[in-house]
Amino acid sequence: MHEHDKLTIEAVKKVGPSVVSIVISKYLPKIKSGYTLPFSSAPLFGNSESDDKEKVKIGGGSGFIVHPDGLILTNKHVVFDQEAEYVAVTSEGDEYPAKVVSRDPIYDIAVLKIDAKDLPAVKLGNSGKIELGQTVIAIGNALGMFTNTVSKGIISGLSRTISASLGSGGELEHLRGVLQTDVAINQGNSGGPLIDLDGEAIGINTAIIFGAQNIGFSIPINWAKKDLEDIIKYGRIIKPYLGLLYVMLNKKLQKTYSLPIDHGALVVRDHDPKSIAIVPDSPADKAGIKENDIVVELDGEILDEHTDLSDMLQKFGVGDTIQMTVLRKEERLKLKAKIEERK
Structure with missing residues (x-):
């Protein structure tokens, strides 16, 4: 056996016991009657009784134990349904009801908790x-x-x-x-x-x-x-919050929309008819940011395609005051905002 294969096998042995299957279930209306297609258990049509529901497995995903007391990391999209129930199944076949402790508001990350102790945790x-x-x-x-x-x-x-x-x-x-x-x-x-x-x-x-x-x-x-x-x-995930929608500029967008510069974060609403560029009473609103402003710098660091406003914001903590350089038409402004917690 090659040394490289040995390393792979040892790594899998080390982590395997910490990996769990996540079973997703939900109470759905029970079908009272209906016709089925040949070789299929799914009703073609039928009547459902809203008061008569049954627990149905609707999906599955994976996760891994990161703390001996039962904290599990997974994707937010795996446990996105707030009405569903989740069960973590260990490699030994043990089943534990899993509670969603927190869903990250920015990244595709969620943390679950099961009631167990002395579990094998991944480093x-x-x-x-x-x-x-x-x-x-x-x-x-x-x-x-x-x-x-x-x-x-x-x-x-x-x-x-x-x-x-x-x-x-x-x-x-x-x-x-x-x-x-x-x-x-x-x-x-x-x-x-x-x-x-x-x-x-x-x-x-x-x-x-x-x-x-x-x-x-x-x-x-x-x-x-x-x-x-x-x-x-x-007891929760804390993320900094500014309260604005934007698009990062580049040379192509500058040329297409005849913009004065090719970098920065252009404050603009998206395609949703109900969308707003700046959330009322948010840190951005209180700082005086206006729609169509271009945030050029954040605490002295230039924003561009490779330095996104959201990524830069993650470097700061709730309660920090940041200084923004903003281009408004031909005027460059220095504005300050106090970061709040994203709810």
Whole structure:
């Protein structure tokens, strides 16, 4: 056996007991009668009685234990339905009702809690030290059926930007800075760990591109570390909040819309008819930011395609005062905002 294979096997043995399957169930109206298609148990049509409901398994995902007292990391899109019930199933087959402690308001991260002690917890690595071509391993509940399925590949891209679906309602979440990998990732092993050969979690498997082979994405584990620190300390995930919608400018947008500069965050509402560019009484509103302003700098650091306003904001804490350089038509303004907690 090659030494490289031994490292893979040891890493899987170390992490495997910490990986859980997440079963998603919901109470749905019970079908009273109806016709079914041949070889199918699904009713073609029928009557449902709203008062007569049954518990139905509607999906599955993966997660991994990150604290011996029962804290579990997974994707927000796995536990996005607030009306559903969740059960964590360990590699030993033990089942625990799982409570969603917090859903990250920005990233595709959620933290669950089960009532158990002395559980095997995954050691969290440092996603800031990941290199292109590095060997990585994904462990999860493949297709919602095959528990602790192991896939191996490499890191094929760093700091990618994708849009991922949060649930069946069509909600989309835009994720920046994610890891691209050729490891086989599917809907079932979303939320499972992406580990290195030392058996440390360096990412959370989150998305695939349908119709494309060997293209998957993972959330860097460093993003989740801050969430876990907040939950242990405050009981919730705390994120800074400014209260504005924007689009990051580039040379193409400058040319298309005849803008004065090719960088910065243009404060503008989105395509939703009910959308507003600045939330009333938000830190941005109190600071005097107006729609169509361009936020050029945040605390002296220039904002561009590679330095996003939202990413920069995460460096500050609730209660911090930040200085923004704003371009309003031909006038450059210096505005101050006191950061609040995102609710």
